[in-house]
Amino acid sequence: MGAVENIKEVAELVKKFNDIELNRRILNLENEVLDLSRERRRSEEKIEELERALKLKTQLYFSEPFYWMKGDTTPYCPSCWEAKTIAVHLLFGCDNQDGTSGWNCANCKHNYWPQGHRQQLVAKANMVRDR
Numbered sequence: 001m002g003a004v005e006n007i008k009e010v011a012e013l014v015k016k017f018n019d020i021e022l023n024r025r026i027l028n029l030e031n032e033v034l035d036l037s038r039e040r041r042r043s044e045e046k047i048e049e050l051e052r053a054l055k056l057k058t059q060l061y062f063s064e065p066f067y068w069m070k071g072d073t074t075p076y077c078p079s080c081w082e083a084k085t086i087a088v089h090l091l092f093g094c095d096n097q098d099g100t101s102g103w104n105c106a107n108c109k110h111n112y113w114p115q116g117h118r119q120q121l122v123a124k125a126n127m128v129r130d131r
């Protein structure tokens with residue numbers, strides 16, 4: 001049984017004594033336990049978030065102008081990763097005749113027109129990774 005359920009049971013038992021001060025103190029204690037329980041949940045969520053970010057940090061590498069992950073030929077948005085540490089795949093639009101590729105981030109809506117067609121960028125990223 002958790003602390004929250006435990007304190008609720010104690011509060012029910014204490015009611016039988018009809019002691020106003022004791023009831024008030026138990027009620028305060030119950031609220032404090034609930035606050036601590038919520039804080040603990042928030043901390044656990046934060047730890048999970050940081051662990052995810054840390055794992056990504058060791059896997060992502062930079063090959064201008066994008067971030068890449070080994071074994072993944074789709075790049076990640078540099079703006080989202082560097083500003084908010086969120087890994088968002090870029091959506092490939094097209095290779096243009098002028099030697100550029102069009103990519104879009106669904107999160108920050110940024111459009112990228114880097115030098116080099118898609119396959120050239122992927123090949124360059126693989127070379128950077130293997131160095």
Ligand SMILES: [Zn+2]
Pocket residue numbers: 077078079080081088105106107108109110
């Ligand atoms: Zn983005």
